[in-house]
Amino acid sequence: MDEGSQLMVWDQAVAFLQDPTTWSGPNSIPFRLWQHIWISVAATVIAVVLVFPLALWLGHKRRGADIAGAAVNIGRAIPSFGILVLTVMLLLELGVSVLSPWPVLVALIALAAPPVFTNTIAGVQGVAPSTVEAARGMGLTEGQVVGRVEMPLASPVIVEGLRIAFVQVIATATLGALVAWGGLGRFIVDGFSQQNQGKVLVGAFLVALLAVVAEVGLTLVQRASTPRGVRID
Amino acid sequence: MRRIFRSRAVGAVLALALVATACGSGDSTEGEPITVASFNFNESVIVAEIYAQAMERAGYSVERSMNLGNREVVKPALESGEIDLVPEYIGSINGFLGGTPTADSQTSWDEAKALFEELGVTLLDYSPAQDKNAYVVTAETASANGLTTISDLAPVAGEFRFGGPPECPEREFCLLGLETVYGLEFAEFVPLDAAGPITIAALEGGDVDLALLFSSQGVIAEKGWVVLEDDMGLQPAENLVPAIRMDVVDAYGDDLTTLLSEVSVLILQDDLTEMNKRADIDGEDPAVIAGEWLDENGFPAS
Secondary structure (H helix, E strand, C coil): CCHHHHHHHHHHHHHHHHCHHHCCCCCCHHHHHHHHHHHHHHHHHHHHHHHHHHHHHHHHCCCCHHHHHHHHHHHHHCCHHHHHHHHHHHHHHCCCCCCCCHHHHHHHHHHHHHHHHHHHHHHHHCCCHHHHHHHHHCCCCHHHHHHHHHHHHHHHHHHHHHHHHHHHHHHHHHHHHHHCCCCCHHHHHHHHHCCCHHHHHHHHHHHHHHHHHHHHHHHHHHHHHCCHHHCCC | CHHHHHHHHHHHHHHHHHHHHHCCCCCCCCCCCEEEEEECCHHHHHHHHHHHHHHHHCCCCEEEEEEEECHHHHHHHHHHCCCCEEEEEHHHHHHHCCCCCCCCHHHHHHHHHHHHHCCCEEECCCCCCECCEEEEECHHHHHHHCCCECHHHCCCHHHCEEEECCCHHHCCCCHHHHHHCCCCCCCEEEECCCCCHHHHHHHHCCCCCEEEEECCCHHHHHHCCEECECCCCCCCCCEEEEEEEHHHHHHHCHHHHHHHHHHHHCCCHHHHHHHHHHHHCCCCCHHHHHHHHHHHCCCCCC
8 A cells, every 4th residue: 555545545534524424314423333332232132131041050050061162162163244144144035124133133142142151151160169069058049059159259251251242243243234234334345335445444443442442341340240259459 | 547557558568469479370260279258247157158159169269267256357367368258348348448438339339449459459249238237126116106217216216215236326327327317316325235135135125115236137027127217328338248359359360250249249138138047046057058049049059
């Protein structure tokens, strides 16, 4: 890239940011940012609702290490774009509107589930057996063991799974624009097609910024959720 | 810009050198094999196969380089002599060479030919069949709103959602042209894909009212959709045309160019749409489709 094209990218980015349609309307930064955030939050929350109870139970029963390992391996092995295209094709066959958020949402849920699942199992199983035995010895019911001992002690690991899932979902939601959905990926895909590298730059920067904010925010939550007694600092 | 200029200059020098060495050979089917290439989509492969098999049936030796890539890949390969013959589109190649494509096929062809010959490549006779941007509505939408031409959209455009490729809003031959030439302001432009499965699903499912497809796509006839007539001539003509290296023409002479031109002018719009449908929707082999077209159009396998 020579000096001239760098200048052009910068000029395009500035022109894009000065365009009034960038700031209001259906293809504006606020609207695309809102779309990006809500689909990422929705996908992560739904993934938690779907897999957390099962993972908690498996962890409590000290079972499922194999399933957790398999889940994380599958989660790592399947490319995000592959899942996305697969869900789009599948839902199109089922007659779901191509412009609805469902194809992207389903793909993102599938991506968010493995880290939540494995970290919950690992976190609960990581609680020292002697601690759990002591809790039982004090007369706690199994439900109380889970709610008052295992979950609080496992919470840093569980929240870490949440953080990994959420940041991954934010990054991957960008791909939704390739299958005609919205979100911040719209600026990257549209900018690329329109040979407007400035628009691509702004879109990429916003996605990166959002991912960093999510990462930092959930790291703080992770620290806050760590019981005082097991904090290292 | 600088790079384009340099590659043109190199191409011209190469072409001159090759033309000079090629002088003196007469009309014959003997010689170096002719390498036929195509762009990376079925229609291009089918037409390239028609050219290739027509030459093979006439006794020429042919090599193939199908699905080579997009124009950014194919044009340099043609200039450098890595490939010799490719089915081009007169409007697209005209614009790519820096010309001004128009709705009139002959004018566009004249200009593109002159520009391409500076690079050592010439155009033979173009086919009646075209593949250009088509503005498509469903049959229900057409009859409910009395639509046959793009101009007919004027009273309803404000309520219509228009879906097309993401670059459409910035292109003269797409949304910009619909706004400036036809004065249409749509309720919304929906970025989809380049006339692919998403656009087709969006039009079929009613997510958009108007969609940008390509005029020769088999799906239009299959679904009974209506292509709105471009009554103001916004779209440049996009007739298929054989683009061939001039040193190959010089080496083989008029017999070769006459044969290819004869084949080219027989490729009609309906033929192209039907062949595309067989390849894109029914999944038939482009080479088989091309062979059958040659059988039916008077170029039998000997």
